[in-house]
Amino acid sequence: MQTQRSAIVISSPMQHSQRSTGRLMLLVIAACIPGVATATWYFGFGVLINIMLAASMAIVLEACALKLRGRDIRLHLSDNSALVTAVLFGIAMPPGASWWLVAMGIFFAIVIAKHIYGGLGQNLFNPAMCGYVLLLLSFPVEMTSWHIPNDALVDGSSFSAFSLAGLRQSLMVSMPVFGGAQMSSPDSIDGLAMATPLIEFKMAGTSALLAAWDAGVSGFSRDSGAAWELVNMGYLCGGLFLIYKRIISWHIPCAIIATVTVMSTLYYAPGSSAIYGTPYLHLFGSATMIGAFFIATDPVSAATTVRGKIYYGIIIGLAIYGIRVWGSYPDSIAIAVLLGNFCAPALDYLCRPRIYGHGKKSRTVPTAELKS
Amino acid sequence: MRLVSRLLGRRSDRAPYAIFGGIAAEAYKTRSLRSRLMPVPIPEKLVLPLSQNLDVDAVAIVEAGDLVQKFQPLAEAGEPGSVALHAPTSGLVSSISNATVADEFGSQRLCIHLQTDGEDRAIETVPEADYSALDHLQLLERIERAGICGLGGAGFPSAQKLSLGVKSGIDLLIINAVECEPFISADEALIRERGASVVVGAEILQSACLASNCIIVLQEDKADAIEALRKALEDSSIELMTLAARYPVGGEKQIIQAVTGMEVPSQAYPASIGVLVFNAGTAYAVYKAIVDGEPCVSRITTLTGAPLQTPKNFETLIGTSVSFLFDLCGIDTTRHTGTIVGGSLMGIQLPTLDVPVMKTSNCLIAMSAAEFPPDEPELACIRCGFCAEACPARLLPQQLYAFSRAHDHEQNLAHGLFDCIECGACAYVCPSHIPLVQYYRASKAEIRGQQARQLQSQHWQQRFQQHQYRIKQRRDEAPHQVSGDAVGPKNDDEPGNKNRSHGDGGKTEAAVFSRERAKREIAEAVARVRARRAGHIASSRTDAESDS
Numbered sequence: 021m022q023t024q025r026s027a028i029v030i031s032s033p034m035q036h037s038q039r040s041t042g043r044l045m046l047l048v049i050a051a052c053i054p055g056v057a058t059a060t061w062y063f064g065f066g067v068l069i070n071i072m073l074a075a076s077m078a079i080v081l082e083a084c085a086l087k088l089r090g091r092d093i094r095l096h097l098s099d100n101s102a103l104v105t106a107v108l109f110g111i112a113m114p115p116g117a118s119w120w121l122v123a124m125g126i127f128f129a130i131v132i133a134k135h136i137y138g139g140l141g142q143n144l145f146n147p148a149m150c151g152y153v154l155l156l157l158s159f160p161v162e163m164t165s166w167h168i169p170n171d172a173l174v175d176g177s178s179f180s181a182f183s184l185a186g187l188r189q190s191l192m193v194s195m196p197v198f199g200g201a202q203m204s205s206p207d208s209i210d211g212l213a214m215a216t217p218l219i220e221f222k223m224a225g226t227s228a229l230l231a232a233w234d235a236g237v238s239g240f241s242r243d244s245g246a247a248w249e250l251v252n253m254g255y256l257c258g259g260l261f262l263i264y265k266r267i268i269s270w271h272i273p274c275a276i277i278a279t280v281t282v283m284s285t286l287y288y289a290p291g292s293s294a295i296y297g298t299p300y301l302h303l304f305g306s307a308t309m310i311g312a313f314f315i316a317t318d319p320v321s322a323a324t325t326v327r328g329k330i331y332y333g334i335i336i337g338l339a340i341y342g343i344r345v346w347g348s349y350p351d352s353i354a355i356a357v358l359l360g361n362f363c364a365p366a367l368d369y370l371c372r373p374r375i376y377g378h379g380k381k382s383r384t385v386p387t388a389e390l391k392s
Numbered sequence: 393m394r395l396v397s398r399l400l401g402r403r404s405d406r407a408p409y410a411i412f413g414g415i416a417a418e419a420y421k422t423r424s425l426r427s428r429l430m431p432v433p434i435p436e437k438l439v440l441p442l443s444q445n446l447d448v449d450a451v452a453i454v455e456a457g458d459l460v461q462k463f464q465p466l467a468e469a470g471e472p473g474s475v476a477l478h479a480p481t482s483g484l485v486s487s488i489s490n491a492t493v494a495d496e497f498g499s500q501r502l503c504i505h506l507q508t509d510g511e512d513r514a515i516e517t518v519p520e521a522d523y524s525a526l527d528h529l530q531l532l533e534r535i536e537r538a539g540i541c542g543l544g545g546a547g548f549p550s551a552q553k554l555s556l557g558v559k560s561g562i563d564l565l566i567i568n569a570v571e572c573e574p575f576i577s578a579d580e581a582l583i584r585e586r587g588a589s590v591v592v593g594a595e596i597l598q599s600a601c602l603a604s605n606c607i608i609v610l611q612e613d614k615a616d617a618i619e620a621l622r623k624a625l626e627d628s629s630i631e632l633m634t635l636a637a638r639y640p641v642g643g644e645k646q647i648i649q650a651v652t653g654m655e656v657p658s659q660a661y662p663a664s665i666g667v668l669v670f671n672a673g674t675a676y677a678v679y680k681a682i683v684d685g686e687p688c689v690s691r692i693t694t695l696t697g698a699p700l701q702t703p704k705n706f707e708t709l710i711g712t713s714v715s716f717l718f719d720l721c722g723i724d725t726t727r728h729t730g731t732i733v734g735g736s737l738m739g740i741q742l743p744t745l746d747v748p749v750m751k752t753s754n755c756l757i758a759m760s761a762a763e764f765p766p767d768e769p770e771l772a773c774i775r776c777g778f779c780a781e782a783c784p785a786r787l788l789p790q791q792l793y794a795f796s797r798a799h800d801h802e803q804n805l806a807h808g809l810f811d812c813i814e815c816g817a818c819a820y821v822c823p824s825h826i827p828l829v830q831y832y833r834a835s836k837a838e839i840r841g842q843q844a845r846q847l848q849s850q851h852w853q854q855r856f857q858q859h860q861y862r863i864k865q866r867r868d869e870a871p872h873q874v875s876g877d878a879v880g881p882k883n884d885d886e887p888g889n890k891n892r893s894h895g896d897g898g899k900t901e902a903a904v905f906s907r908e909r910a911k912r913e914i915a916e917a918v919a920r921v922r923a924r925r926a927g928h929i930a931s932s933r934t935d936a937e938s939d940s
């Protein structure tokens with residue numbers, strides 16, 4: 021390619037839009053802020069620590085991988101894609117996960133799932149979710165225990181999650197070094213396996229947020245149980261911002277949300293009590309929003325044609341619901357997205373738009389004509 | 393006829409159709425529209441490339457040392473694709489020799505060099521105030537003689553396009569004054585000041601191609617030009633349509649889609665669906681050719697860009713050098729970083745300023761670092777799909793890019809690489825700054841090369857088979873004396889010679905005959921490929937052309 025391209029000195033167009041990949045990726049990270057902030061408020065510093073840990077390791081690993089592949093490190097780091105992978109991976113990790121868990125996952129995500137496949141743009145699967153699923157399969161217990169600093173749970177009205185005690189506790193959980201020689205005793209940390217509401221169906225059918233408000237409690241107080249709902253609202257806001265900024269198109273999130281809504285309504289409506297959970301619970305009770313707006317829309321591994329995106333969203337939506345309700349994994353986003361990634365190339369091929377000037381019927385280009 | 397009924401049915405609500413994709417590129421037109429259209433003083437020297445579209449050369453009919461007068465023919469149209477050339481002013485033909493022309497490679501082409509004498513003596517012209525006195529064949533003949541080609545950029549000979557249209561029957565003639573390229577304002581300036589002449593030119597074109605309807609199309613942000621046209625169109629049957637500003641709605645295929653809702657079939661000319669598109673500048677040249685009897689020796693060229701002190705639209709003599717024009721506009725050489733001929737999105741960058749303006753040069757942009765920052769380094773494609781959203785041909789540029797990198801031309805063809813009009817909308821929006829169009833051009837060239845090689849190998853294969861056949865024939869014939877019967881049945885097996893007459897007996901005759909036939913067939917095949925290739929070029933170029 022190089023030789024031919026040098027034959028054409030400078031090629032049109034000479035004018036370009038202002039958007040750049042690096043900036044797009046930063047905006048994606050910015051759009052995560054409301055969700056991450058809410059999650060930190062409810063689940064403590066563990067959330068942020070995960071993200072920070074993942075981000076710093078990702079940058080180092082990305083730089084190493086680029087170096088090994090003989091690429092311009094600074095140029096390719098500037099696309100910020102490793103950062104996005106790290107943030108999404110960090111968000112997916114349970115707060116209080118050990119540092120080695122994070123390291124293992126991010127290594128798999130960046131080095132194996134991304135660079136071994138040929139780097140950004142070549143990876144078939146969403147790297148963050150690859151790393152996450154690997155950990156989920158290898159360390160199911162660790163991956164489903166949510167360590168929330170007990171300070172953060174004591175009293176809804178205090179700001180203890182942001183106090184140093186909370187931070188120190190969180191750090192001790194993920195990196196015992198910080199606790200000094202005396203390894204953190206289990207007592208000082210609430211090893212609470214805080215499952216998402218979907219796992220415990222006790223919440224099914226009601227909105228904790230509304231309930232809290234009905235009961236005259238602020239939805240923002242930590243004991244209101246409205247955590248997941250508000251976190252999801254945060255990601256929903258971020259996602260709408262991305263659509264407004266035209267960084268992602270509406271097709272994938274809408275298809276996912278619509279599918280999950282339809283499925284949960286269908287199975288809920290027959291009145292067979294609340295076994296399957298309400299549509300509302302499915303949308304706001306777990307990681308649906310971040311999945312729909314941030315994870316499934318990773319452009320590299322998603323479908324890229326318009327119709328392809330819609331089918332891709334539907335597949336993911338079905339998988340989310342199916343795995344949650346009939347499968348054995350509590351959280352289904354990662355596996356659903358990987359399944360969608362798997363289908364994406366075929367979807368793109370099948371959903372090629374009708375090219376200008378090609379009759380509505382003839383979908384295939386008469387290649388014979390050109391070659392004859 | 394389908395179209396006519398549609399037009400009649402929609403007469404009350406003449407809303408344009410939507411085109412696929414497109415981008416909203418920031419426009420930079422006002423600065424060149426501030427001053428009026430100006431004629432350029434006669435430069436000392438004019439250089440006239442024999443081929444005005446850098447494709448096929450015209451045939452020179454003057455020699456070095458000849459004294460010529462303004463409008464005197466200098467070259468005649470030769471092979472299809474070439475147009476006649478006339479002296480833009482009076483002077484001395486100093487030589488006919490190679491000179492650098494305005495393409496991105498700075499290549500050398502045969503040019504007529506004219507030493508002007510400043511007197512501007514003209515030969516007598518034959519004005520024809522009442523063009524309706526001429527029938528369409530006479531009009532065609534005069535348009536051809538005036539050396540008019542598409543002035544929008546591609547430079548396809550107008551007379552050829554018209555007669556092609558007459559052959560297939562034209563329902564609708566579109567006069568394209570859309571000019572969606574962000575820097576070009578030549579047509580806008582032309583219509584603003586000479587709208588009435590453009591309308592007459594459009595009417596002449598309409599009667600030359602026997603079109604039943606004619607419509608002039610503008611982008612709706614050109615208020616002055618629209619105003620001028622409304623006035624000029626008051627008692628004319630020609631309609632006016634305005635389109636929302638969107639690049640590349642002025643591309644030939646796109647404007648047809650916007651006006652009629654129809655699509656030009658892949659690899660076909662617009663005439664095949666009963667539509668012809670001419671640029672407004674071409675209509676004006678036609679007006680001059682018929683009504684004033686003046687051949688095409690000048691054109692309106694936009695001179696713009698930040699390094700120019702007074703950007704403006706010039707009525708430029710063909711052959712004027714770019715540097716002469718820039719000097720007239722007061723160029724600040726310290727800020728000047730490069731030069732584009734054509735628009736910023738489809739134009740080409742000139743390696744040198746010492747090249748002449750041609751009939752196709754609609755715009756010259758002096759680049760500055762602020763407006764045209766150096767290309768940012770190419771990052772990986774993140775498959776964001778922005779390019780596909782912008783593509784007016786509804787291709788998947790990200791897929792074409794991947795296939796081009798992998799040299800997977802089978803997939804490239806299956807994904808419509810040759811339907812790409814090289815508008816550059818995809819590369820404009822790409823956040824990873826990938827020069828997509830460059831990849832497509834390289835792939836197209838590679839595929840064409842492969843096809844040519846394939847053809848050649850077929851040729852050799854055929855010759856080899858014929859050679860073997862002859863040897864075999866000779867061996868067969870040697871023992872028993874030749875008779876017609878022996879040769880007859882075998883002739884049918886000879887490759888490439890299925891229709892040969894039987895029983896002609898003589899072996900040498902047969903061999904000669906078959907060789908000649910093979911030669912002819914190969915020549916025909918080569919010509920077919922050439923024509924097809926010309927078609928590709930023409931179609932991708934005419935898109936460019938009608939854009940402006």
Ligand code: SF4
Pocket residue numbers: 772773774775776777778779780789790793818821822823824825826828
């Ligand atoms: S716009 Fe650029 S980065 Fe985005 S899909 Fe197209 S080629 Fe890839």
Ligand code: SF4
Pocket residue numbers: 782783784785786787789811812813814815816817818819828829
């Ligand atoms: S250059 Fe080709 S692929 Fe790119 S937008 Fe234009 S037509 Fe589509």
